[in-house]
Amino acid sequence: MIIAKFHRQGGETLLAACDSELFGKCLESEDIKLDLGIEFYNGEKVDEDEFCSMLAQATSANLVGPKCIELAVKMEMVHPDAVLEICGVPHAMFINM
Numbered sequence: 001m002i003i004a005k006f007h008r009q010g011g012e013t014l015l016a017a018c019d020s021e022l023f024g025k026c027l028e029s030e031d032i033k034l035d036l037g038i039e040f041y042n043g044e045k046v047d048e049d050e051f052c053s054m055l056a057q058a059t060s061a062n063l064v065g066p067k068c069i070e071l072a073v074k075m076e077m078v079h080p081d082a083v084l085e086i087c088g089v090p091h092a093m094f095i096n097m
Contacts, residue, residue, distance in 0.1 A: 001019075001020040001045045001046065001047060002017055002018070002019055002020060002045070002046050002047075002048070002051045002065075002067060002068055003017065003018055003019075003020050003023045003041060003042070003043050003044070003045060003046075004016070004017040004043045004044065004046050004050075004051055004054050005017070005040070005041060005042065005043025005044070006043075006054065006057075006058075007040075011059075012059045012060065013057060013058050013059050013060075014058065014059070014060045014061065014062065015054055015055060015057075015058035015060070015061040015062070015063075016040050016041050016043065016061070016062050017041070017043070017051065017054075017055075017061065017062070017063050017064070017065075017068050018036050018041050018063070018064040018065050018068060019064070019065025019066065019067045019068055020045055021065075022036050022064060022065050022089065023036055023037065023041060023042075024036060024037040025037065027064075027086045027087040027089055027091075028087065029086055029087055032086050034064065034086050034091065036064060040062075041064075048067070048071060051068070051071060052071055052075060055071070055072060055075060055077055056075070058096065059095070059096050060093070060094060060095045060096065061077070061092075061093065061094050062093050063078070063091065063092050063093070063094075064086075064089060064090070064091050065089060065090065066089075066090055068090075069083055069090040069091075069092055072092060072094070077094055077096070078092045078094050082094075
């Protein structure tokens with residue numbers, strides 16, 4: 001399962017999503033702190049098909065976790081070389097222009 005939430009502003013739709021087992025955790029390295037317990041990520045639990053449908057509607061996304069990233073790469077929304085790791089957890093962002 002994936003936790004996913006839309007944030008809408010004007011005509012833009014940002015999808016914030018993380019693998020459900022990561023929700024509530026804080027990933028912290030020397031330079032980066034990524035808090036997955038904040039309201040930004042607190043959405044609904046969705047399966048892979050629902051997530052892919054949401055991803056297709058997004059004009060931008062902030063994705064965390066191996067499942068999210070794998071699906072986004074498979075849908076060609078994220079290039080594999082654009083994936084970063086924070087504390088060993090994959091993270092990617094995209095903007096669909």
